[in-house]
Amino acid sequence: MVDIIGTLQREMDGLSRSEQRIANIVFDDRQFAVNASIIELAGRAEVSPPTVTRFCRRLGCQSFSEFKVRLAQSAFIGQRYDEPQSNASNAEEVVQTILTRAQSVLHNLNDQLDIPSIEQAADAIANAKMVYAFGSGGNSSLFAGEVQNRLFRLGLRAMATNDHSMQLMTASTVQEGDVVVGLSISGRNRELSRALEVASGYGAKIVTITKPQSLVAEATDVNIPIDLQEGKDVLRPSSARFAFLAAIDVVAHLVAIKRKDLAIEPLRRIKSQLVTFRDEDDSQPLGD
Amino acid sequence: MVDIIGTLQREMDGLSRSEQRIANIVFDDRQFAVNASIIELAGRAEVSPPTVTRFCRRLGCQSFSEFKVRLAQSAFIGQRYDEPQSNASNAEEVVQTILTRAQSVLHNLNDQLDIPSIEQAADAIANAKMVYAFGSGGNSSLFAGEVQNRLFRLGLRAMATNDHSMQLMTASTVQEGDVVVGLSISGRNRELSRALEVASGYGAKIVTITKPQSLVAEATDVNIPIDLQEGKDVLRPSSARFAFLAAIDVVAHLVAIKRKDLAIEPLRRIKSQLVTFRDEDDSQPLGD
DNA sequence: AAATTTATGTAAATTTTTTTCTTGATGATT
DNA sequence: AATCATCAAGAAAAAAATTTACATAAATTT
Missing domain, CATH: 1.10.10.10 (Winged helix-like DNA-binding domain superfamily/Winged helix DNA-binding domain)
Incomplete structure (x- = not known):
């Protein structure tokens, strides 16, 4: 298709x-x-x-x-893919702008996502003994949290850190078979790149999602490249987040498929805990 | 549609x-x-x-x-909604599925977003003395973090908590003029709803983003309703996240516009710190 | 069982789409 | 500069697809 x-x-x-x-x-x-x-x-x-x-x-x-x-x-509704310099001032226009831009980012991502590296990343993670997710600075720390949030549900051991010192210390404790996921929008996070190198030195596999040819991308076994320019409007929230979350989604989903039999049981357990603990409706997504 | x-x-x-x-x-x-x-x-x-x-x-x-x-x-979406696991087994299809779903969620959101409540929410937040963001359970705690991440850049005092006890304690300390933002996909978070009621009792304005007519929505001054059904596939990451993030984006962007003069200076400061501290390229989004 | 309604097909009419053919424009080559 | 080749694009004709109008058969109601 x-x-x-x-x-x-x-x-x-x-x-x-x-x-x-x-x-x-x-x-x-x-x-x-x-x-x-x-x-x-x-x-x-x-x-x-x-x-x-x-x-x-x-x-x-x-x-x-x-x-x-x-x-x-092609279910994309975005009316215009070129960036309409937003002078949106009322709520309706802001809604339009944000949604269109988010869709357009996802659309660009569709052309850009590198399938082989995604496969490799998912493979590495699906077979990891332990997964560490490193990201800092608001956006990327959010991504790291998201990686953890996705993976622990699949029965993987996962831990996210956004603290540079912790990243460095954690990197020193990795073992053969562990995977470290590095996240950075700009790829210019020097501390992250150092932590990844340390972890790599101790035998961990490094997977990153970041800008290609960047500092962070260099320190990597498998990089899933994402390269999106942000608009100039400093007030506008960065829509790269949608791209990163989508990329994390894709990898997590693939990991879930690869681990299918291993993942079902942890999911069932989480769900049954949530349901009995909270209420009877089980059609809700896992974890509010 | x-x-x-x-x-x-x-x-x-x-x-x-x-x-x-x-x-x-x-x-x-x-x-x-x-x-x-x-x-x-x-x-x-x-x-x-x-x-x-x-x-x-x-x-x-x-x-x-x-x-x-x-x-x-509908065929395109439907195929994927109906039998996602059988269909999406290789990376390429997973990419298509996730991106299409995300886009279709954003599309639905476009029809669904309630402009007046968004305006009210943005107004309340833009004039808040302090903003607390409450959310728990993986997804919503991510949203709460995102609210904080967005707002502090605009010169607002913002703090996110995902800990129920902390939410309750924090709720007891709010003052007149504070805003508490409650986040929940399902709207069935009893602890959150209690914390919101407490905060409301002490004079805070309550803004929520959650399912309409739900427990959490009841405990609210302004609710931005989001109601999206999740598919059945337990392995599939929940795409409601895209909708919530977009809604937060919209509100944050509106807040930024309303606070324009107040927001520019904090943004400039953050940026200059990041640039001098990290490197010279200033075309990057604020905060990796 | 007759009357009425509903369902469905045939054939004609209409609309839509494609093919074929021609013209005119552009550009390269001598 | 003249000639040739190539390409873009429309007109007209042909083909195909779709809809309408009408007729008949089937089902249902009285």
């Missing part, structure tokens, strides 16, 4: 002028594009229907209707 | 025999149904094309192609 919007963005340069006009309409108003007939779409793009057909073919679709189906399947 | 598969399941009884044959094919082989022409679909169901058209109309679609589009839209 290929992501048609991603394909379109990639192919954008190779399109002729008329085809780019069509593409822009598709980007701007997916709602319309999905529901329009070839004639309506052609009309709005001020091109002829055959041009639309050719446009679809160029994107690897066999027909216009196949294109529409694929477009409909 | 209407879920055509859900509609179909509900309407099943009201369908004629021929129409049920069509419905079964749609259920059994969505892949086929989404890509087939009306003639192919009619052929496979052994009915005539007009019967298919009538079938689409009965489901509230204006035409066959509208039906296909709606099916395609």
Whole structure:
């Protein structure tokens, strides 16, 4: 299943002028594009229907209707992927901006995520004796916490630290078979990189999620690269968080699959504790 | 956004025999149904094309192609919602699944977010003397941390706690003008609800992000309702997190706008500390 | 059992989409 | 600068898909 919007963005340069006009309409108003007939779409793009057909073919679709189906399947609602410099001032606009940006980050991530490194990371973690998650500075400490939160449920021993000194000390105690997960948005966390090197020296496997070619990425056995520019608006919360959380989700989910039989029992136990302790509804997610 | 598969399941009884044959094919082989022409679909169901058209109309679609589009839209999500474990076994599919789900959660959130309550929450927080963020249990404690992480940057005094006893004790110390932010996915956190009531009794304003009509939502001055069902797959990470983080983002961003002049200086200070302490690149998000 | 409603197919009409063919533009080569 | 090749894009025709209108069969009600 290929992501048609991603394909379109990639192919954008190779399109002729008329085809780019069509593409822009598709980007701007997916709602319309999905529901329009070839004639309506052609009309709005001020091109002829055959041009639309050719446009679809160029994107690897066999027909216009196949294109529409694929477009409909790419469930992304983000209206515009280019950063609209936000001068959002009322709540409604802020909601739109934040949600669109979050979706757009996830969308970019889709093209960017490096499958082989994710597989390797999940493999290493699934077989780890102990997993340490290191991250500091608000965002990355949150990620580290999230790694722990995800993994302990799967019956793995996991511990998160956001304290540089603790990271360094912990790194000195690792054993063969342990995995250290290093998290950094910028990749410029010198203390983290030092801790990872120490842990590596003592035989731990180092998995990171960070900016490629960065300091932290260097100190790594497996890096899952994430490279997203943040906008300039200092007031705007950083949306890289969504990307990191999604990446952690993906790895955790893969670990869960790999550990399936090992993971079910701890999950069942956690759940039964929560349910008997709190209330009878068991359709809730694990852990509030 | 209407879920055509859900509609179909509900309407099943009201369908004629021929129409049920069509419905079964749609259920059994969505892949086929989404890509087939009306003639192919009619052929496979052994009915005539007009019967298919009538079938689409009965489901509230204006035409066959509208039906296909709606099916395609729900098919993608549906496949993954229905049988996530069987489907997602390799890394690529897991990536698709997680990202699609996250996006679809954000999409739902867009329809669901209650603007007035967000405005009120942001107002209360922007003018708070002190903000406490309470949440427990992995996910919500992460949210509480996030609230703190967002707000202290804006020059607000903020403190997050995930410890029930601490929440209760803290609640006893609040003063007029303080805001307590309560976070819970399920809304069934009895200890949290008690702590909120205590804090309310001592004059704090209570803001929550939680499921509407829930225990926690009751104990509230302003609730931002979030109500998302989680899938059944216990192995699958809960994607409600994306919704909560987005909601927190929105509120924090609004607070930032409301406090603009007050917020710029703390942000500048944090940034200059980080930059001089760490390195020269100042295009990075605040706090790794 | 007759009358009425409902379901469904056939055939025609309409709409949509694709193919074919032509024109005009652009650019490289002599 | 003239010629040729290539490509983009539309017009018109052809094909395909879809819908409408109508007719008949089946089911249900009276």
